[in-house]
Amino acid sequence: MTDLAERRLKTVRDHMALECVCDWDAVIATFEHPRYEMYGTGQVFDGEEQVRGYFAASRTPFPDQANEIIALAHDGDSVLVEFFLTGTHLGPLRLKDRVVEPTGKSFKVRMAASFEFPPGGDRIICERPFYDATAVTKALGIV
Secondary structure (H helix, E strand, C coil): CCHHHHHHHHHHHHHHHHHCCCHHHHHHHHHHCCCEEECCHHHHHHHEHHHHHHHHHHHHCCCEEEEEEEEEEECCEEEEEEEEEEEEECEECCCCCEEEECCCCCEEEEEEEECCCCCCCCEECCEEEEEECCCHHHHHHHC
């Protein structure tokens, strides 16, 4: 494996670990340009302000949200990750048509994500999580 591939894998490991402890400044520092493209919902969060808004919104219902990496792979200018997303429903969860008050229930759902890098670079330009948009609500029994 090349030095660049190793650096990119480390960036992704660090990025995901920092998300677990909600160190948003350090998470932002793993990006060359902060951007999330959510394949489950079609939402795009582009730029630091929008990405920080996504962090705040996603942690309101699940303040202990975390991830457990299953596998990592480097391919071209991407790092591919398979992981479990975990959390506990401890705050209001906004759905399209309603707000679900905290249930105290926990979830663990399997997901994947691609992390895109610029040619020759080791800082992220886009994270693309791939998931079923209803997986968490199904796991919590609220769909």
